[in-house]
Amino acid sequence: MVKKAKRPILVVGHKVVEMDLGKEGFIDYLIRFAKATKVPLVATAHVGKEFIGRGFQPAACMPSMDIANRLRDTEWKGLDGIGQYDLALFVGLPYYMEWVILSGLKNFASELKTISLDRFYQPNASWSFPNLGLEEWKKSLNAIENELKGR
Amino acid sequence: MHIKIDELKSDLGTLKGFELTVGRMIEKALAEEVGPTPFPSTTNLREWDFKLLQKYKPFYMPFCDVCCLCTFGKCDLSQGKRGACGLDMAAQQSRIVLLACCIGAATHLAHARHLVKYLMEKIGRECKIDVGGLNVQVEAPVTRLVCGIEPKTLQELEDALDYCETEVTRLLSSTHTGQEGSSVDFESKIFHAGMIDHVSLEIADIAQVSALNLPKADPEAPLVSIGLGTVDVTKPVIMVVGHNVPPAVEIVDYLQENGLQGMVEVTGLCCTAHDITRYNPKAKIVGPISWQLRYIRSGIPDVIVVDEQCIRADSLDEAKKIKAPLIASSSKNCLGLPERTHDPADIIVADLVSGKTPGVLILDQAKVGEVAAKTAVLIAPKRKKLKAIPSVKKIIKDASTCRKCHECERACPNDLPIMDAVTDATKGNLEKLAGLYETCIGCARCESACPQMLPVHSFIVKAAEKKMKEEAYLIRAGRGAIQDVEIRNVGGPIVLGEIPGVIAFVGCANYPKGGEEVAEMAVEFAKRRYIVITSGCSAMSAAMYKYEDGKSPYEAFPGVFDAGGIVNVGSCVANSHIAGAAIKIASIFAKRKLSGNYEEIADYIHNRVGAVGVAWGAMSQKAAAIASGFWRLGIPVIVGPHGSKYRRMLLGRKDLEEDWYVYDARTGDQVYVGPVPEHLFYAAETKEEAMVMIAKLCMRPNDTTKGRAIKLTHYADLSNRLNGAMPDDIHLFVRTPADIPITMKDEIMAILKEKSWKEGRIPDPTLLPRMIRKKEEET
Numbered sequence: 001m002v003k004k005a006k007r008p009i010l011v012v013g014h015k016v017v018e019m020d021l022g023k024e025g026f027i028d029y030l031i032r033f034a035k036a037t038k039v040p041l042v043a044t045a046h047v048g049k050e051f052i053g054r055g056f057q058p059a060a061c062m063p064s065m066d067i068a069n070r071l072r073d074t075e076w077k078g079l080d081g082i083g084q085y086d087l088a089l090f091v092g093l094p095y096y097m098e099w100v101i102l103s104g105l106k107n108f109a110s111e112l113k114t115i116s117l118d119r120f121y122q123p124n125a126s127w128s129f130p131n132l133g134l135e136e137w138k139k140s141l142n143a144i145e146n147e148l149k150g151r
Numbered sequence: 152m153h154i155k156i157d158e159l160k161s162d163l164g165t166l167k168g169f170e171l172t173v174g175r176m177i178e179k180a181l182a183e184e185v186g187p188t189p190f191p192s193t194t195n196l197r198e199w200d201f202k203l204l205q206k207y208k209p210f211y212m213p214f215c216d217v218c219c220l221c222t223f224g225k226c227d228l229s230q231g232k233r234g235a236c237g238l239d240m241a242a243q244q245s246r247i248v249l250l251a252c253c254i255g256a257a258t259h260l261a262h263a264r265h266l267v268k269y270l271m272e273k274i275g276r277e278c279k280i281d282v283g284g285l286n287v288q289v290e291a292p293v294t295r296l297v298c299g300i301e302p303k304t305l306q307e308l309e310d311a312l313d314y315c316e317t318e319v320t321r322l323l324s325s326t327h328t329g330q331e332g333s334s335v336d337f338e339s340k341i342f343h344a345g346m347i348d349h350v351s352l353e354i355a356d357i358a359q360v361s362a363l364n365l366p367k368a369d370p371e372a373p374l375v376s377i378g379l380g381t382v383d384v385t386k387p388v389i390m391v392v393g394h395n396v397p398p399a400v401e402i403v404d405y406l407q408e409n410g411l412q413g414m415v416e417v418t419g420l421c422c423t424a425h426d427i428t429r430y431n432p433k434a435k436i437v438g439p440i441s442w443q444l445r446y447i448r449s450g451i452p453d454v455i456v457v458d459e460q461c462i463r464a465d466s467l468d469e470a471k472k473i474k475a476p477l478i479a480s481s482s483k484n485c486l487g488l489p490e491r492t493h494d495p496a497d498i499i500v501a502d503l504v505s506g507k508t509p510g511v512l513i514l515d516q517a518k519v520g521e522v523a524a525k526t527a528v529l530i531a532p533k534r535k536k537l538k539a540i541p542s543v544k545k546i547i548k549d550a551s552t553c554r555k556c557h558e559c560e561r562a563c564p565n566d567l568p569i570m571d572a573v574t575d576a577t578k579g580n581l582e583k584l585a586g587l588y589e590t591c592i593g594c595a596r597c598e599s600a601c602p603q604m605l606p607v608h609s610f611i612v613k614a615a616e617k618k619m620k621e622e623a624y625l626i627r628a629g630r631g632a633i634q635d636v637e638i639r640n641v642g643g644p645i646v647l648g649e650i651p652g653v654i655a656f657v658g659c660a661n662y663p664k665g666g667e668e669v670a671e672m673a674v675e676f677a678k679r680r681y682i683v684i685t686s687g688c689s690a691m692s693a694a695m696y697k698y699e700d701g702k703s704p705y706e707a708f709p710g711v712f713d714a715g716g717i718v719n720v721g722s723c724v725a726n727s728h729i730a731g732a733a734i735k736i737a738s739i740f741a742k743r744k745l746s747g748n749y750e751e752i753a754d755y756i757h758n759r760v761g762a763v764g765v766a767w768g769a770m771s772q773k774a775a776a777i778a779s780g781f782w783r784l785g786i787p788v789i790v791g792p793h794g795s796k797y798r799r800m801l802l803g804r805k806d807l808e809e810d811w812y813v814y815d816a817r818t819g820d821q822v823y824v825g826p827v828p829e830h831l832f833y834a835a836e837t838k839e840e841a842m843v844m845i846a847k848l849c850m851r852p853n854d855t856t857k858g859r860a861i862k863l864t865h866y867a868d869l870s871n872r873l874n875g876a877m878p879d880d881i882h883l884f885v886r887t888p889a890d891i892p893i894t895m896k897d898e899i900m901a902i903l904k905e906k907s908w909k910e911g912r913i914p915d916p917t918l919l920p921r922m923i924r925k926k927e928e929e930t
Contacts, residue, residue: 014837046839049875061874063844064836065795069210069802076806094663095566097795097836100212107213107229107240120561 001113001127002037002148005087007078010034011067012058013093014045021138029141030091031056037148040079042067044093064093068101072109084111090125091117098122117141186748189299190314193321193343196783199750200339202918203757203785206810207801207831209338211244214798218243221328236328244798245337246326248775251797252344253323255776258460259348259724260315261483262395263355267308269397269516270362276306282360283368286634289738292731292745293353296738297346299747305362308354315354318347345779346749352777353727360631363400365429370637370711370718372630375428377436377694378622379446387531388416388451389523390475392443392466393458394723396426398480401520402456403431415527420446421461422687422722428628429721436626438695439660439688440770441593445612445619447473450538453531454503454523459483460723461659461771467510472539476503476526477510480519488512500525504533540613541606543581550576550610552603559607562600564793565590565663569597569607581614588615590665592768626694627705629686629721633732635739637712641682642740646759648858650714651865652676652849655684655729656693658766658774661793666692668838669767673717674704675842679865680714681849686726688768690719726777730784733760750919757785758813758916761849761862763828764788765841769797778832787828787848789841794834801831805883813852815914819923822914824852825883839873847878852916856889864892867899882906886913 002008012030019026027050034041040059043051048061060067060079070076076084088105090098095118102114102124116122119137121130129140159166188195216229218238226234233239238246270278280302282290294311295301302308322344325331331340359365366372382388391399399419406412417434419427420443424436437446440461446452447469455470459481463469467486470477479486491499491511496518502508503526513519541549550573559569567590572583588611597607612619644650654676656669669692677683685693698707708717712732720728737755738745745752756762764781766774769790775797778788782801790797804810805826812821827850835841846866854862863884870878877895882903885891887910891899902908917923 014840044840045836046843046873046875049873052875061876061879063833063840065210065800065802065830065833068212069800069804070806072210073804093836094792096564097792097834100214100795100798103214103216104210104212107216107231108211110230 001087001115002039002089005113007083007085008039008087008089009085010039010041010089010091011064012041012043012047012091013064013098014047015094016092017047017050019092021141026092027051027054029145033145036145039089042079047092064097064101068104071112072105074111086111087113087115089115089117095120099124183744183746185299185746186744186751188749189747191297191749193318193325193340196343196749197339199753200342200783201335203782203831204335204338204801207803209241209245209334210800210802211241212795212798212800213240213244214796223328238332241334242332242337245334245341246331248797248799249322249337249341249344250326251772252341252348252776252779253319253326254772255774256344256348256351257319258773259355259776260312260319260351262459262724263351263358264312264316265395266355266397267305267312267358270358271305274305274362276304278305278362280304280308280357280361281367282357282632283634286636287368287632288635289735289745290632291353291357292734292738293349293727295746296734296749296752297350301746305358308358311350311354315347315351318343341779342783345776345781346783348776349727349730349780352724353731355724356631356721356727359396359426363396363430365426366628366630368632368634369630370709372429372628372710373432374625374705375432375434375436375628377438377624377626377691379437379442379449379451379619380621380623381435382418382437382451383416384451384536386414386416387453387527388418389454389456389527390437390446390452391417391419391423391427391456391458392421393462393481394422394460395458395481396423396430397516398456398458398519398523399423399427399434400430401516402523403427403434405520405524409524411524411528415524418452422724423458425629425687425690425722432628436691438622439666439691441660444469444593444595444608447475448539448609448612449619450536450540453534454478454527456480456519456523457484457486460773469539471509473537474506474534476530478519478523479510479512480514480516482514485512486510490514492518496521496525500529504529540609540616543613546576546581546610546613547579549605550574553577553605554603556602558600558602559597562596564592564594564596564661567591573605573607573610576610584611584614585618587611588618589667592661622695624694624696624703625706626691626703627710627719629690629719629725630710631721631725632728633712633735635735638732638735638739641713642736644714645736645761646740646853648761648851648854648862651679651681651858651862652761652763652845653682653684653732654845654849655686655762655764656689656767657686657726657729657764657777658689659768659770660688660692661768661770661791662692663792664838666768667696669693670696670704672765672767672838672842672845674698676845677704677708677715677717682712682714683708683717684729685717685719686721686729687723689766693717723773723777729764730780733762733784733786736760751922753784754917754919754922757918759851759853760786761851761854762786763845763848765845766794767791767841769794782831787831787833789844789848790832790834791841792834792836800833802833803829803831805829805880813914813916813918814920814923816917816922816924817915819925820914822916823911824914824916825886827851827884843869843873843878850884852914856887856913859884859886859890860892863890864895867892867895877902882908886911
């Protein structure tokens, strides 16, 4: 789905700060992921500070409600003024908040595909991991990264 | 009164089919003329609602894809499909929100009706409405604004109650299958439900303040004890919980009248606790709603008295575990108990003390007081504070049966790392369990989910027992209304923006990371010289925090409605005083006509009064109704992340310039004023996000340059500190160079240049064409 997408966007919530992949913080993985795939990264809540502190400037820092509200608007021109996105990847929002946001997008943004990169199943996403153990999740994330390098 | 005589034969003749109806006479003693919309129907303020909804469009986030409210269904409404009745998903979501708000409004309204009836019987129908003596002349601002009447006595409140009951019934009827079909009209009705809710809140609180002599707009209302550690466990202890204070009042009165004062502890949770400490400052508040389970299981209460609202449905089962009798006192919450209202008190007491019955339903509030007091005295020596919390040894043993299935964590609303803590407990280390105490909201879903039936919540409580017993703070008792003189003093600085905002921390305790976040936010904004108001469970959470020198925020900050104050207005129903303060700024300071003049006053508040509501732990339908009352006044509300489950937000789009024009009342010109306030209903993900947004949502079109500079200083400062960067939208809030905070001039000027910013102007803002003075002069 990511490979096929013409205009993907990655929405990153504050919980990524609490997620640890062992060798590195999840936030470091996401920086690498965003750089490797050239997918614009939107930091929600106050997590932008963490990215900036690591020398990575997100494409935008904005509340999760604001980015979700824009993603459902077919007329929105995107962060770069070019046009609406066709794929939104979500990770690191509180589970229930991501649930309702994905439901809103499923129902009111019919052109948009959504992916959840979180460890627990999100039924309203176009694609989501099943409930995974930590190790399985890490492996899956690495596989995705390797697959998408140089996208 | 309605008299109907089908047929009456007398010496004078025969009377057939006679009917006579006489309505109640409403005394019209208002000095000012009643405005255009007294007792508005569901459609009278529809145009105003649509103006707000044009700016703040709903963003729906359905919880599920189907509607299952009628037997046509269930109907799949997802992705553009319509149900068998023709309804689409947007309308269904707004319909559900309306249902929630009707539930909330009906709950406050039924509470108000019960209180007024009880107080008329106890004190008298002619009891004067007095919420602040000479300091409060505008005694019922919400009721006057909405209904156009000025109730002077308890019985006169019934006119407004009658109106509210009619409106809630109408609103509820519109959610029936085959009624309202438009999401935008549902939204308008949601606003209407909120407005009705605010009238109900006000009636409830001004009735109890007047009749029970609760603090009357007193900034120096007494400091009262809060926290489980303040309870004297050597005495018999009565626990009251809920929102309706009459049973607790009767308990206190009975103890006083029978020489038992000081010998029995009266303790409370949730809003009944607020109100009983307003009635008797020697009563004690244990904590917000989330303390319910831990308090019962601690074994401290000898008798539990429940009234109405926010009471755990399993409270009787929990009470049985500690062998504490439970008395239900409200027809709205009977808990399956036998009604004993008409039995002699001593027989009921004997049955409760002997354990013949675990609880009773008593609908006579005075009898509740007598039975609770007598039972507590007699049963306390027998119970010996029997608790339902395991020993450390038992925790270690039971924890070893954990299957590590993660079900507890999946069930936890806050995703707390429970399983890890339980695993550590098997090694005798309870530190992680104790660490969960602060953020646990006390729902016990972990216990329900555990296949091994482990009492996980009790594990947490035991692990944190020392901390729990040390909970001892002070909270200022709910002061009630804001004085007229306070409004006169701060009205100008608020409207001009020089007091940067009025921030109300309200609502329930469904916090994402514990109540401490509420205290931290309240203190932060009080230090920044905003006016901070608190109510309900949030007021309690703000108190349970050690500030400088170990003082609680209520000791450290004054209770006056002025810059830097932390003002506890009281229980949920006292939220009406927050709306009332905003209304009084328009009425008293700006001298706008008040009675029945909703649209003009709301327009004034929306464009001039930098007020923001923060319901960080909003949980209930009542909270939804309270919020919607603020929306209709144009006051934004921020909820915590759990608030996203209310299913719809009202979000502005700062990137759409056309949404942010107002009329200049002086000229009739349409003027771009920027996205102020940007949102009307908004869920923040974290405390840090909320704090930046609070500062942003305090901006209003009417801010003077000095006021806007002050507001921008706080907005930019908080963003720099919490987000690590200057706000990327700051150029949207600068109208003229004089708006720029002097200490940030160079940095902001550089941003303005980069954004090709153009200077604007500051209008006399209104959304209402009829408020344009130039047009009036011409005609």
